Amino acid sequence: MFETSDSELITFMGEEAREEAAAVGRRLALVGELYARRHPELEVLDLHCADAVAAVAAEISPVHNISHARAVSQIHTAITLRHRLPRVAQELRSGVIDYRMVATIIARTENVDDVVIGELDEAIAQHAMKWMKLSTPKLRDRIDQWVTKFDPAGVRVTPQVEQSRYLEVEPTQVGMAGVSGNIRAEDGAALTQRLDALAATVCEKDPRTTSQRRADACGPLGRGEATLACRCGSDDCPAAAERAASATAIIHVLAEQSTLDGSSDNPGYLPGFGILPAESVRALATTATLTPVALPAPDAATEPGYRPSAGLADFVRWRDLTCRWPGCDRPVMKSDIDHTRAWPYGPTHPSNTKCYCRIHHLVKTFCPGFDDYQLPNGDLVLSTPSGHSYRREPHGATLFPALCRNTGTLDLPDPPPPSGTDRCAMSPKRRQTREQDRRDRITTERQQRAQIIAEAQRERADLKRNTDPPPPQNNDPPPF
Known part of the structure; x- marks a missing residue:
């Protein structure tokens, strides 16, 4: 060569x-x-x-x-x-x-x-x-x-142990218990779901980040408690009156019937973790509740309301498996079901619904220049403000051909032109901008570094005082 x-x-x-x-x-x-x-x-x-x-x-x-x-x-x-x-x-x-x-x-x-x-x-x-x-x-x-x-x-300051807590595979530090290991994917899915459920039992004013709440949820999980104590500091915290209803973690696995009955070794799929070997699927099936995915008919009727029925939502999530935005692999469990042609101009129908993660859902809805078009087989064509177009197949339909169905072509009228209403008013807000967040973090860290410098200077001054020779003594007799 x-x-x-x-x-x-x-x-x-x-x-x-x-x-x-x-x-x-x-x-x-x-x-x-x-x-x-x-x-x-x-x-x-x-x-x-x-x-x-x-x-x-x-x-x-x-x-x-x-x-x-x-x-x-x-x-x-x-x-x-x-x-x-x-x-x-x-x-x-x-x-x-x-x-x-x-x-x-x-x-x-x-x-x-x-x-x-x-x-x-x-x-x-x-x-x-x-x-x-x-x-x-x-x-x-x-x-x-x-x-x-x-x-x-x-000069950057090493993050304090208490402020950098999270649940990941990382070495432990002084004063913090580290969790490490290599576990089965289905066990990891159950653990993740349980930690998320416990982390969600606090009120919205809890000052901790999601990662910190997940880390703190390990304590209640190990003690068999149903909730995570909220740290909002409010006497009338709404989370104090609510309790988790169940301690059971449920995971979902997608697999073909032939895999379950042993006539094929096609793998299954565990959302958030990916491919699951056939033997693992069959082992889980021995104690699992088996529910077939309801497949829509080629001429499926549109549903009357904005929210899809449980059957339609189930099909769309299994067909897509991940956010449909090109390059995004966020699992559907953390995504929204979006109407490709905005409702009510576009119906609630399998040919007009797909999954977007929250940020891509917001970008498509509120940022100008983005548009998408959905084909009857679930393929999605996204157009960006620069005029580029990207076509993406639904991941589930690619892995499991039974989900790759033509759900019917919709004859949709053009939506009306945007009204004078400021749509941005409906967009979720941040507490402060990204730049303000960055400046706050830098200010805090610079203050920590200044304290470290001042402490080092004090230590050097103390050391110098302790090591300097004493001043010379005048031993001459006093004058008469």
């Missing part, structure tokens, strides 16, 4: 590595430019859940074929390179540093004051190429050393 010498192979490898890094830099520059163009017209949505970042992430995730969360992360990286670290961005586009280096630089300089970030950007850009061979810990040390020179309070 390669008619080259060993030396040329090594040379070509280096050239390709540099071109790969440069391509990443150019791509991030394009992401930053798109956000700069979209944000002015979407700035009014900054306090909305579906803000400019969410809209741009929804637009770039299909072309990158990545999740919404990764798209949001790339937007943050692109904005930072464009506005705070342009010299580092220039080095990336030239290929002399790679994305690992850039990601570390962004993470370690995020708390640096805007007044000095330009000088620090220039200093780091001049040295970054020499740091390419350093390990990640050594690279962090070098960057922190330069941050200290320009802005000592901007």
Whole structure:
């Protein structure tokens, strides 16, 4: 395949590595430019859940074929390179540093004051190429050393154990119990559902994040309690009067009948965890309640109301399995059933309903320029503000052909033009913007770093006082 010498192979490898890094830099520059163009017209949505970042992430995730969360992360990286670290961005586009280096630089300089970030950007850009061979810990040390020179309070602070709690497979820290292991997928699904149920028993004013509530739910789960104590501090907390009704966790598995009766070894599917081997499906079936999926007729009638019936909702969720937005794999259990043509202009019907996760549902509904079209077999065609179109098949129908059904072509009239009503008024709001959240976090962390610096200075002063020699004593006799 390669008619080259060993030396040329090594040379070509280096050239390709540099071109790969440069391509990443150019791509991030394009992401930053798109956000700069979209944000002015979407700035009014900054306090909305579906803000400019969410809209741009929804637009770039299909072309990158990545999740919404990764798209949001790339937007943050692109904005930072464009506005705070342009010299580092220039080095990336030239290929002399790679994305690992850039990601570390962004993470370690995020708390640096805007007044000095330009000088620090220039200093780091001049040295970054020499740091390419350093390990990640050594690279962090070098960057922190330069941050200290320009802005000592901007050095990142290691998160406090109590504030960084979450339920994941991670090493434990002092004062916190770590949970680790490798368990069966069906057991993991049951555990996740139970933790979610306990975490949901507090009121909406509980100050903890969802991850922190899930971590705290391990205590009630281990003690066999039905609720998680709310921390809102209110005497009339509504959660205090409510209790979970059941301690039973229910999981759902999709499988073919031939797998259950042993005539085939086609795998099943466990929502949120993926493919489940046939033997695991049959083992679960021995104690499970078996319910066939109700398949709609080719000429299925439309349903009268906005909310789909239990049978239609069940079919749509099993047909889709995940959010239908290109690049998004959020499970249907955490998604909404959306009318492709908005109700009441589009009916509640299997050919006009599909699953979108909450953020993509909001983006499609409230952010201008997005439109979708659903085919009778469930395929979805999404159009973005740039004019690009993406077609996506329903995941469940791809894995299980019985769910790939033509549910009928709908003759839908064109919807009326938008009225003068401000639809954004109905969009869910944030407590504060993403930028305000970021500034609050930076302020808190800089205060923590300032306290650490002050404590270190006090310790050095105390040590100096204890080690300095005593002042010389004058032993001459007093004068007469």
